[in-house]
Amino acid sequence: GAVVSQHPSRVICKSGTSVKIECRSLDFQATTMFWYRQFPKQSLMLMATSNEGSKATYEQGVEKDKFLINHASLTLSTLTVTSAHPEDSSFYICSAKDRGARNSPLHFGNGTRLTVT
Amino acid sequence: QKEVEQNSGPLSVPEGAIASLNCTYSDRGSQSFFWYRQYSGKSPELIMFIYSNGDKEDGRFTAQLNKASQYVSLLIRDSQPSDSATYLCAVKRPGGYNKLIFGAGTRLAVHP
Numbered sequence: 001g002a003v004v005s006q007h008p009s010r011v012i013c014k015s016g017t018s019v020k021i022e023c024r025s026l027d028f029q030a031t032t033m034f035w036y037r038q039f040p041k042q043s044l045m046l047m048a049t050s051n052e053g054s055k056a057t058y059e060q061g062v063e064k065d066k067f068l069i070n071h072a073s074l075t076l077s078t079l080t081v082t083s084a085h086p087e088d089s090s091f092y093i094c095s096a097k098d099r100g101a102r103n104s105p106l107h108f109g110n111g112t113r114l115t116v117t
Numbered sequence: 118q119k120e121v122e123q124n125s126g127p128l129s130v131p132e133g134a135i136a137s138l139n140c141t142y143s144d145r146g147s148q149s150f151f152w153y154r155q156y157s158g159k160s161p162e163l164i165m166f167i168y169s170n171g172d173k174e175d176g177r178f179t180a181q182l183n184k185a186s187q188y189v190s191l192l193i194r195d196s197q198p199s200d201s202a203t204y205l206c207a208v209k210r211p212g213g214y215n216k217l218i219f220g221a222g223t224r225l226a227v228h229p
Contacts, residue, residue, distance in 0.1 A: 097215050108160045113158075
Protein backbone atom coordinates (compact mmCIF):
# COMPACT_ATOMS: atom_id res chain seq x y z
CA GLY A 1 0.00 0.00 0.00
CA ALA A 2 0.91 3.65 -0.26
CA VAL A 3 3.50 4.72 2.28
CA VAL A 4 4.28 8.17 3.61
CA SER A 5 7.55 8.52 5.47
CA GLN A 6 8.03 11.34 7.93
CA HIS A 7 11.36 12.26 9.50
CA PRO A 8 12.39 12.76 12.22
CA SER A 9 9.90 10.94 14.41
CA ARG A 10 10.98 12.87 17.46
CA VAL A 11 13.00 16.04 17.93
CA ILE A 12 13.95 18.20 20.86
CA CYS A 13 15.28 21.67 20.20
CA LYS A 14 16.07 24.81 22.11
CA SER A 15 13.89 27.86 22.01
CA GLY A 16 14.80 30.18 19.15
CA THR A 17 16.20 27.49 16.86
CA SER A 18 14.61 26.15 13.67
CA VAL A 19 13.54 22.60 12.98
CA LYS A 20 12.92 20.96 9.62
CA ILE A 21 10.50 18.06 9.20
CA GLU A 22 10.45 15.99 6.02
CA CYS A 23 7.50 14.20 4.48
CA ARG A 24 8.07 11.77 1.63
CA SER A 25 5.70 9.67 -0.42
CA LEU A 26 7.67 6.48 -1.00
CA ASP A 27 5.78 4.67 -3.74
CA PHE A 28 3.51 7.26 -5.27
CA GLN A 29 3.56 10.82 -6.48
CA ALA A 30 1.77 13.50 -4.53
CA THR A 31 1.13 16.91 -6.06
CA THR A 32 -0.48 17.92 -2.79
CA MET A 33 0.53 17.21 0.77
CA PHE A 34 -1.08 18.46 3.95
CA TRP A 35 0.45 19.43 7.26
CA TYR A 36 -1.47 18.96 10.48
CA ARG A 37 -0.69 19.76 14.09
CA GLN A 38 -2.12 17.98 17.08
CA PHE A 39 -1.86 19.16 20.67
CA PRO A 40 -2.39 16.65 23.51
CA LYS A 41 -5.95 15.37 23.73
CA GLN A 42 -7.03 17.50 20.80
CA SER A 43 -7.82 16.70 17.21
CA LEU A 44 -5.72 17.22 14.14
CA MET A 45 -5.75 20.82 13.00
CA LEU A 46 -4.97 21.49 9.37
CA MET A 47 -2.12 23.97 9.13
CA ALA A 48 -1.43 24.25 5.43
CA THR A 49 -1.68 22.67 2.04
CA SER A 50 1.60 22.07 0.29
CA ASN A 51 1.52 22.26 -3.49
CA GLU A 52 4.32 20.93 -5.66
CA GLY A 53 5.97 23.74 -7.54
CA SER A 54 3.97 26.56 -6.01
CA LYS A 55 3.41 28.37 -2.75
CA ALA A 56 1.69 26.64 0.11
CA THR A 57 -1.74 27.79 1.21
CA TYR A 58 -2.15 28.33 4.92
CA GLU A 59 -5.20 27.97 7.10
CA GLN A 60 -6.48 30.99 8.94
CA GLY A 61 -4.39 31.80 11.98
CA VAL A 62 -1.28 29.90 10.85
CA GLU A 63 1.74 32.15 10.35
CA LYS A 64 3.33 31.43 7.01
CA ASP A 65 6.61 33.09 8.01
CA LYS A 66 6.91 30.88 11.03
CA PHE A 67 5.95 27.61 9.38
CA LEU A 68 7.84 27.50 6.11
CA ILE A 69 6.71 24.88 3.66
CA ASN A 70 8.60 23.75 0.61
CA HIS A 71 7.28 21.17 -1.84
CA ALA A 72 10.18 20.83 -4.21
CA SER A 73 9.25 17.55 -5.86
CA LEU A 74 6.33 15.18 -6.34
CA THR A 75 7.52 13.06 -3.44
CA LEU A 76 8.88 15.50 -0.86
CA SER A 77 7.45 18.30 1.23
CA THR A 78 9.25 19.94 4.15
CA LEU A 79 7.94 21.96 7.05
CA THR A 80 10.37 24.22 8.87
CA VAL A 81 9.36 25.61 12.23
CA THR A 82 11.38 28.81 12.52
CA SER A 83 12.39 30.41 15.80
CA ALA A 84 10.64 27.68 17.72
CA HIS A 85 9.08 28.43 21.09
CA PRO A 86 7.78 26.07 23.78
CA GLU A 87 4.20 26.69 22.62
CA ASP A 88 5.17 25.15 19.26
CA SER A 89 5.72 21.83 21.00
CA SER A 90 3.23 19.51 19.36
CA PHE A 91 2.74 16.45 17.20
CA TYR A 92 3.13 17.37 13.52
CA ILE A 93 1.68 15.00 10.95
CA CYS A 94 1.84 15.14 7.18
CA SER A 95 -0.45 13.44 4.73
CA ALA A 96 -0.48 12.96 1.00
CA LYS A 97 -2.79 11.81 -1.74
CA ASP A 98 -1.74 9.60 -4.59
CA ARG A 99 -2.30 11.77 -7.64
CA GLY A 100 -2.62 8.66 -9.77
CA ALA A 101 -5.52 7.21 -7.78
CA ARG A 102 -8.66 9.26 -8.23
CA ASN A 103 -10.66 8.27 -5.17
CA SER A 104 -7.90 7.17 -2.85
CA PRO A 105 -7.95 8.57 0.66
CA LEU A 106 -5.12 10.46 2.27
CA HIS A 107 -2.13 8.54 3.57
CA PHE A 108 -0.57 9.78 6.78
CA GLY A 109 3.02 9.81 7.91
CA ASN A 110 3.90 8.54 11.37
CA GLY A 111 4.18 12.03 12.76
CA THR A 112 6.94 14.10 14.36
CA ARG A 113 6.82 14.92 18.02
CA LEU A 114 8.47 18.28 18.54
CA THR A 115 9.53 19.41 21.99
CA VAL A 116 10.91 22.92 22.36
CA THR A 117 12.78 23.56 25.60
CA GLN B 118 -20.29 25.98 14.79
CA LYS B 119 -17.46 23.51 14.25
CA GLU B 120 -17.13 22.00 10.82
CA VAL B 121 -17.05 18.47 12.20
CA GLU B 122 -18.46 17.55 15.61
CA GLN B 123 -18.03 14.43 17.66
CA ASN B 124 -18.80 13.50 21.22
CA SER B 125 -15.44 13.30 22.98
CA GLY B 126 -16.49 10.38 25.18
CA PRO B 127 -15.15 8.25 26.62
CA LEU B 128 -17.53 5.67 25.24
CA SER B 129 -17.20 2.55 27.30
CA VAL B 130 -18.50 -0.78 25.99
CA PRO B 131 -18.00 -4.37 27.12
CA GLU B 132 -16.04 -6.78 24.97
CA GLY B 133 -18.24 -8.32 22.30
CA ALA B 134 -20.73 -5.47 22.23
CA ILE B 135 -21.46 -3.04 19.41
CA ALA B 136 -19.83 0.36 19.68
CA SER B 137 -21.61 3.21 17.94
CA LEU B 138 -19.69 6.37 17.11
CA ASN B 139 -21.39 9.45 15.72
CA CYS B 140 -20.35 12.52 13.79
CA THR B 141 -22.13 15.54 12.34
CA TYR B 142 -20.80 18.06 9.84
CA SER B 143 -21.82 21.57 8.93
CA ASP B 144 -21.05 21.93 5.23
CA ARG B 145 -23.91 20.47 3.24
CA GLY B 146 -21.71 20.37 0.16
CA SER B 147 -19.35 17.79 1.67
CA GLN B 148 -19.15 14.62 -0.36
CA SER B 149 -16.54 12.35 1.23
CA PHE B 150 -16.35 11.07 4.76
CA PHE B 151 -13.68 9.11 6.55
CA TRP B 152 -13.17 7.31 9.82
CA TYR B 153 -9.67 7.08 11.27
CA ARG B 154 -8.45 5.31 14.36
CA GLN B 155 -5.67 6.84 16.41
CA TYR B 156 -3.80 5.16 19.21
CA SER B 157 -2.14 7.38 21.77
CA GLY B 158 1.03 8.95 20.41
CA LYS B 159 0.52 7.50 16.96
CA SER B 160 -0.61 8.81 13.63
CA PRO B 161 -4.19 8.19 12.43
CA GLU B 162 -4.88 5.09 10.41
CA LEU B 163 -7.75 4.86 7.97
CA ILE B 164 -10.57 2.48 8.85
CA MET B 165 -13.20 3.31 6.26
CA PHE B 166 -14.44 5.92 3.88
CA ILE B 167 -17.94 6.46 2.54
CA TYR B 168 -19.26 8.65 -0.25
CA SER B 169 -22.87 7.54 -0.76
CA ASN B 170 -25.91 7.61 1.48
CA GLY B 171 -26.57 4.36 3.27
CA ASP B 172 -24.39 1.72 4.83
CA LYS B 173 -20.97 0.43 3.90
CA GLU B 174 -19.62 -2.65 5.60
CA ASP B 175 -16.05 -3.86 5.95
CA GLY B 176 -15.51 -6.75 8.32
CA ARG B 177 -16.58 -5.72 11.80
CA PHE B 178 -16.98 -2.10 10.76
CA THR B 179 -20.02 -0.43 9.22
CA ALA B 180 -20.09 3.19 8.18
CA GLN B 181 -23.45 4.90 7.80
CA LEU B 182 -24.04 8.15 5.96
CA ASN B 183 -27.11 10.37 5.89
CA LYS B 184 -26.40 13.49 3.88
CA ALA B 185 -29.86 14.96 4.47
CA SER B 186 -29.19 14.94 8.21
CA GLN B 187 -25.47 15.71 7.75
CA TYR B 188 -24.65 12.73 9.88
CA VAL B 189 -22.13 9.92 9.59
CA SER B 190 -21.58 7.07 12.01
CA LEU B 191 -19.32 4.11 12.58
CA LEU B 192 -20.46 0.83 14.11
CA ILE B 193 -17.95 -1.63 15.46
CA ARG B 194 -19.37 -5.10 16.00
CA ASP B 195 -17.90 -7.63 18.41
CA SER B 196 -15.76 -4.92 20.02
CA GLN B 197 -12.35 -6.03 21.25
CA PRO B 198 -10.05 -4.44 23.82
CA SER B 199 -7.65 -3.76 20.95
CA ASP B 200 -10.30 -1.47 19.45
CA SER B 201 -9.77 0.90 22.38
CA ALA B 202 -8.52 4.10 20.74
CA THR B 203 -9.68 7.51 19.64
CA TYR B 204 -11.85 7.47 16.54
CA LEU B 205 -11.63 10.50 14.32
CA CYS B 206 -14.32 11.50 11.86
CA ALA B 207 -12.99 13.45 8.89
CA VAL B 208 -14.84 15.29 6.16
CA LYS B 209 -13.37 16.38 2.87
CA ARG B 210 -13.92 20.07 2.42
CA PRO B 211 -15.73 20.84 -0.86
CA GLY B 212 -13.57 22.15 -3.64
CA GLY B 213 -10.10 21.14 -4.69
CA TYR B 214 -7.05 19.86 -2.88
CA ASN B 215 -8.77 17.11 -0.90
CA LYS B 216 -8.51 18.98 2.40
CA LEU B 217 -9.64 16.82 5.29
CA ILE B 218 -11.17 18.45 8.33
CA PHE B 219 -11.18 16.37 11.47
CA GLY B 220 -13.52 16.19 14.40
CA ALA B 221 -12.16 16.22 17.92
CA GLY B 222 -12.45 12.44 18.12
CA THR B 223 -14.32 10.03 20.35
CA ARG B 224 -12.36 7.96 22.81
CA LEU B 225 -13.55 4.36 22.87
CA ALA B 226 -12.75 2.04 25.76
CA VAL B 227 -13.59 -1.65 25.36
CA HIS B 228 -13.37 -3.47 28.66
CA PRO B 229 -12.99 -7.24 29.03
